[in-house]
Amino acid sequence: MINEQIKERIISIVGTENFDDSKVGRLTYSYDATPNFQALPDGVVSPRNTEEVAELVKVCNEHHIPVVPRGAGSNLCGGTCPTEGGLVFLFKHMNEILEIDEENLTATVQPGVITLDLINAVEAKGLFFPPDPGSMKTSTIGGNINENSGGLRGLKYGVTRDYVIALEIVLANGSIIRTGGKLAKDVAGYDFTRLYVGSEGTLGIVTEATLKLVPIPETKKTMLALYEDLEAAATTVSKIIANKIIPATLEFLDQATLKVVEDYAKIGLPTDAKAVLLIEQDGAPEVVERDIKKIADLCTEENAVSVQIAKTKAEAEALTTARRAALSALARLKPTTILEDATVPRSQVANMVKAINEIAEKYQLNICTFGHAGDGNLHPTVPTDARNKEEMERVEKAFEEIFEKAIELGGTITGEHGVGIMKAPYLELKLGQEGIAAMKAIKTALDPNNIMNPGKIFAKDSRKRVVIGQ
Amino acid sequence: MTTLQEQQVIQDRFKERMDEDELLNCMRCGFCLPSCPTYITSGFKESHSPRGRIALMKAVVDGLIEPDEDFETSLNQCLGCRACEPVCPSGVNYGHLLEEARDIINQNKKHSLPVRTVRKAVFEGLFPHQNRMRNFTGLLGFYQRSGLQKVARATGIMKLFPESLATMERVLPKVPTMKEMKNRPRFLPAEAPETKKVAFFTGCLMDTMFLETNNATMKLLQLAGCEIIIPESQNCCGALHGHSGEKNGSKELAKKNIQAFEDLDVDYIITNAGGCGAFLVDYDHLLKDDPAWKERALAFKNKIKDITEILFEVRFHEKVKLELPFQIVTYQDSCHLRNVMKTAAAPRALLQAIEGIEFKEMKDADRCCGSAGIYNIVESEMSMQILDYKMEQTKATHASTVVTANPGCLLQMKLGIEREGLNEKMRAVHIVDLLMEAVK
Numbered sequence: 001m002i003n004e005q006i007k008e009r010i011i012s013i014v015g016t017e018n019f020d021d022s023k024v025g026r027l028t029y030s031y032d033a034t035p036n037f038q039a040l041p042d043g044v045v046s047p048r049n050t051e052e053v054a055e056l057v058k059v060c061n062e063h064h065i066p067v068v069p070r071g072a073g074s075n076l077c078g079g080t081c082p083t084e085g086g087l088v089f090l091f092k093h094m095n096e097i098l099e100i101d102e103e104n105l106t107a108t109v110q111p112g113v114i115t116l117d118l119i120n121a122v123e124a125k126g127l128f129f130p131p132d133p134g135s136m137k138t139s140t141i142g143g144n145i146n147e148n149s150g151g152l153r154g155l156k157y158g159v160t161r162d163y164v165i166a167l168e169i170v171l172a173n174g175s176i177i178r179t180g181g182k183l184a185k186d187v188a189g190y191d192f193t194r195l196y197v198g199s200e201g202t203l204g205i206v207t208e209a210t211l212k213l214v215p216i217p218e219t220k221k222t223m224l225a226l227y228e229d230l231e232a233a234a235t236t237v238s239k240i241i242a243n244k245i246i247p248a249t250l251e252f253l254d255q256a257t258l259k260v261v262e263d264y265a266k267i268g269l270p271t272d273a274k275a276v277l278l279i280e281q282d283g284a285p286e287v288v289e290r291d292i293k294k295i296a297d298l299c300t301e302e303n304a305v306s307v308q309i310a311k312t313k314a315e316a317e318a319l320t321t322a323r324r325a326a327l328s329a330l331a332r333l334k335p336t337t338i339l340e341d342a343t344v345p346r347s348q349v350a351n352m353v354k355a356i357n358e359i360a361e362k363y364q365l366n367i368c369t370f371g372h373a374g375d376g377n378l379h380p381t382v383p384t385d386a387r388n389k390e391e392m393e394r395v396e397k398a399f400e401e402i403f404e405k406a407i408e409l410g411g412t413i414t415g416e417h418g419v420g421i422m423k424a425p426y427l428e429l430k431l432g433q434e435g436i437a438a439m440k441a442i443k444t445a446l447d448p449n450n451i452m453n454p455g456k457i458f459a460k461d462s463r464k465r466v467v468i469g470q
Numbered sequence: 471m472t473t474l475q476e477q478q479v480i481q482d483r484f485k486e487r488m489d490e491d492e493l494l495n496c497m498r499c500g501f502c503l504p505s506c507p508t509y510i511t512s513g514f515k516e517s518h519s520p521r522g523r524i525a526l527m528k529a530v531v532d533g534l535i536e537p538d539e540d541f542e543t544s545l546n547q548c549l550g551c552r553a554c555e556p557v558c559p560s561g562v563n564y565g566h567l568l569e570e571a572r573d574i575i576n577q578n579k580k581h582s583l584p585v586r587t588v589r590k591a592v593f594e595g596l597f598p599h600q601n602r603m604r605n606f607t608g609l610l611g612f613y614q615r616s617g618l619q620k621v622a623r624a625t626g627i628m629k630l631f632p633e634s635l636a637t638m639e640r641v642l643p644k645v646p647t648m649k650e651m652k653n654r655p656r657f658l659p660a661e662a663p664e665t666k667k668v669a670f671f672t673g674c675l676m677d678t679m680f681l682e683t684n685n686a687t688m689k690l691l692q693l694a695g696c697e698i699i700i701p702e703s704q705n706c707c708g709a710l711h712g713h714s715g716e717k718n719g720s721k722e723l724a725k726k727n728i729q730a731f732e733d734l735d736v737d738y739i740i741t742n743a744g745g746c747g748a749f750l751v752d753y754d755h756l757l758k759d760d761p762a763w764k765e766r767a768l769a770f771k772n773k774i775k776d777i778t779e780i781l782f783e784v785r786f787h788e789k790v791k792l793e794l795p796f797q798i799v800t801y802q803d804s805c806h807l808r809n810v811m812k813t814a815a816a817p818r819a820l821l822q823a824i825e826g827i828e829f830k831e832m833k834d835a836d837r838c839c840g841s842a843g844i845y846n847i848v849e850s851e852m853s854m855q856i857l858d859y860k861m862e863q864t865k866a867t868h869a870s871t872v873v874t875a876n877p878g879c880l881l882q883m884k885l886g887i888e889r890e891g892l893n894e895k896m897r898a899v900h901i902v903d904l905l906m907e908a909v910k
Contacts, residue, residue: 024540027529028516033499040534073516074500092514114504138503264559328499328559335494386494 001085002042006063010045010087013055018046018093029088032073032080033135034422035336036386041068041082048093050168050176050207057205057451058174060087066454067172069201071111071143074135076327076339077420079147079200083455089205091142097121098208104182105213106165111142111206118211128216130157133416134324145206148198150416152280152320155374156248157214159416161197166210169196172203172447182210195442200418201453203446217282220248221292222316223309225299226273230254230357233275234350236302237373240279241346243298245291249280250374251323252349257370257381260329265322273305277373278323280316326370327381333366334383340399342406343377343415355405356380363398365391377415403429424459472539472579480537483574484530489567493528496521496562502554507838508547511855517544520554520564527571537575545571547852549845550713551805551838552748556812565810566755569712576715593716597674597706598723604651607678611645635847641884646681658688658698665695665784669736671727671774673746673877674706680877686906687742687777693909694786698740704730709749712756713843724753725763728770738775742902744807744876745843750774751811776807777902778875782816787823792908794824799904800832800869802839802860802883804876817875817901824908830867834859839874841882853882854889861886864896872898 002010002021011019020026021043031038042065047053060067066086073080082088095112100122107122107129115136122129132151133139139149145167150159166180169192179192196203227233237250253261254275262269270276277299281291296307310316331337344352353369356378360367371378380402382395403413403426413419413426428436440458443450472480502520503509509519516522523544529535545568552565581589596602613619623640654677668691676684691698704727708720727750731739741747751774753767781787799821808814814836822829840846840856864872864886872887874880883898890896899907 022540023535023538024517024526024544027535028519028522028525031498031525033497035497038534072500072503073498090514135500138500261559264561325501325559328497328501331495331497331499331560335491337497 001065002087006059006065007043009059010043010056013052013059014045014047018048020044029070029073029090030082032070032075032078034076034078034081034420035338037078037081037083037421039081039083039085041088042085044088044090046090046092050170053089053170053205053207054174054176056087056089057170057172060451061172061174061449064449064451067201067205067451068453069142069146069205071140071146072114072135072138074139075143075147075418075420076341076422077147077414077418078422079418079420079453079456080143081421083421086451091140094207095140100125100127100213101182102127106182106210107213108208108210109141110208111140111145113141115139115141115144122213123216126216127213129163129211129213131160131163134327141209141211142206145197145209146199146201147418148416150372150375150377152249152251152323152372154372154377154416155250156246161194163212164193164197164209165212167193167196167206168208169204170207172449172452176207180210198418200420200456202443202456203452217248219285219288220280220282220316221288221309222278222280222319223292223296223307224270224319225277225279225296225304226270226306226308227275227277227303228273228305229303230275230353231350232303233277234353234373236277236299236304237349238347239298239302240295241374243294245294247279247291247295247374248282249278249320251278251371252276252373252378253278253323253326253370254368256366256368257326257330260332261322261326263332264325264329265318267318267322269322278319280320323370327379330368330381330383334385336384336386337381338384338395338399339379339381340402341371341377341379341415341417342402342411342413343375344406344409344411346374346376348409348411349373349376349378351409352376352378352406352411356402359398359401359405363394365394365398367398372415375415376411419457421456424457427457427459472537472542476579477536477538479578480575481530481533483578484527484537484571487570487574488527488531489570490531492563492567493524493531495560496524497560498525499559502558502564505553505557507549507551507553507840507856508852511852511859512547518547523548524562524564524567527567542575545575547849549805549838549840549842549856551842552809553805553836553838556809565752569717572713572715573717589714593711593714593719597710598719600674600677600705603674603678603706604648607645607651608648610642610679611647614644637885637888638847638881641881641888643679643682645679650681651678654700655688656700656702658692658700660695660697661692662695662789664697666697666737666780667699667735668696668780669699669701669731669734669739671704671707671731671739671741671746671750672700673741673743675877676743676746680900683742683877683900683903686902687740690777690781690786690902690905690909691740693790694781694784696780696784699734699736701730701734707746707749709745710843712749717756720749721756721760724756724767728753728763728766731770731773732766736773738780739770739773740775740777740780742777742875742900744776744804744811744813745878747774747776748806748810774811776811776813776816776875778816778820779813781905782819787820790909792824792905794826794904794908796826796828797871798828798830798867798869799824799871799873800830800864800867801835801873801901802832802864802879803836804874804879805838805842807875808836817873820901820905821873824905830869832863832867832869834863839879839882839886841878843878846882846885857882857886857889861890865890870896871904872896873901873904874898875901
């Protein structure tokens, strides 16, 4: 697809050292963290600034070459897998924190900045950037914005979307636009900032972002509540919220997940409990103290067998770090690990957990469940083997039912991982035909040649497939 | 260069020999990326990361790509530091995959004549034979003591060698005499109320070039109340072979070592080189397909312990007064000691027990220094970039003493100090040598 002439044009923009079409170069950008998706791009390019991005996109638009912007490739929906070939864009040269503005409480960054580096940089100034996806040690802000990543602190603080206030974007025709500003209020026209956050690279390339920061909470306390019964844990979640407490973190892990996480982290997790809740509250010391006490009481009322409060910061950190590793730790069990992130209203968490267990039973599958229970975002995960076709069929059917149940309970097919290619066939379930048509109209208007990350979000056909076939 | 025909053979061997379950165990989450020195140093190149390298191995198995020149480069540039393993939630044994891949490539590729000759001399002629190691080290001693070294330096002949090799020549320790190397003890009694019976794995380089460090190790063990047996029939651990695609050579060495130690009535087998120790604890994997040896290898493996671990375990630092004049001390982890043997806390605790010094942790002490066996010679450019970063972190601690726990790291840190022109202000020492100093 990229002939010699086009290749020369690309090289004339970025230089030979920033273009790679070797087999090895292409192979190593043919995948992301999504199981069962792999496709070689035609080339990989590393622009050094916004102007180069714009020039490259113009070439791609002219020759209808797919453009796939990629952060660290840690997403879980096949969002950065170049399924239609084309050019993968890397942002390793565009990885500066341009400014931390302590008067306006904002940070302006390039897309290649690693999430944790930003978090550390702003915390050094007594500020706080709450979105903390599990992969934050390696993921980039650009990737987070494109996928609208969530994390453990979503319940109280929201997700990436809630912290992006301005963007610089290269459109599919190569023009550069700026949206929003360092503004608390801004109603000048359509809210393009919000539209682009979570657009998965299908509408343009984010080349700079201004992020909202908040003052860092004074203190934090972490606790673990142990249960003999899955549903009791889930009920506690709704109960805490109903009592008008919003913890910073309210995570759920079932026994199977606990076991593998402990296998990896070796921090003495209670692997004999059927389920645990990992709860964190932050804020002013007196508020944290009061809330944690109240939460502990609620857990006990709901039959928690024990409630343990982390004694040191290190102990607390070990717990949250272990939780972040849950998905990858589950990969220990079987060669293939398929996970979903069906999300329901908080009040329905117990019902959803129950439904997942019934579905697992029905299809004779081992489904491990963990997730951000506090915001209704669960991660039912099936350790399986892609080589076992018969079992994969059952996995597919089980997930279809899980999605349907989530929608029935007023939920959605994906809470934070994105649609990508993996969940594209199910989008209609959530949006309906008209909803899809409206979204497609936006896509066509902004990217008439369909070069921006083609094949993502919108399914080619409505065959419902998450894990079988590609 | 690998010919197309060789590539075909390598591809076929990959299909036969690579552990598919282990390759599939990598779920590509990317948690390993921030731990990989070559990923970071190469400017975040996925092909220079553990995830990328595993994907490449799998692609060769699947027939998606051929094992071409770029593929080899990607694997060659891996330090083998295995920092990706402890951070991998799925528990992928990356080191095993790498070792197998390198062995397949090396065994099925025709090296140029000079390379072949050197490899044969080193892997078959030198390292497996402790007497030859002594002779070789003896030659080095002759070079150092005869005045030849002075002549070589004065004539500038060293300038003809690659920069890192020339600097390396300057930082090599003063080697012992032949006589010292030959008369090695075979048994040493405890010099304190007895705590443990141990065997000492002397290592090939450690018992020649770093003889002083071995002597200090044994002395510390004695002071800690250990009775020591040093079997004569032991030999090189085989790590150098294993990491360079000479798996069969390392299996032979492993079997000899197992034999040398298995009938001894000891609690532990002690090593003082992280690189050797990590290879020794992997003998059960190395010999996994050999039913006659698997169990014996496992029994051997279970006894391996680093010197710092045993000193810590018998509370040496609480029983013996350790004191030094004031100096800032920092510690550079040996990758294999930390990532494979999981020894990281013990050396730090021992250092912190020395009175009079200030222990200062450097940033990223757990990141490889770029030594990695012979990596600093064969992949000199990447190695020196990694070393430059390491020296930045070392300097930031204002330490005058950099402590390591493996001979390769020790030489590399000496190299770093020499390159920075810090000879007057900073020294690099093996942890047992510093502890010995603190005892006196």
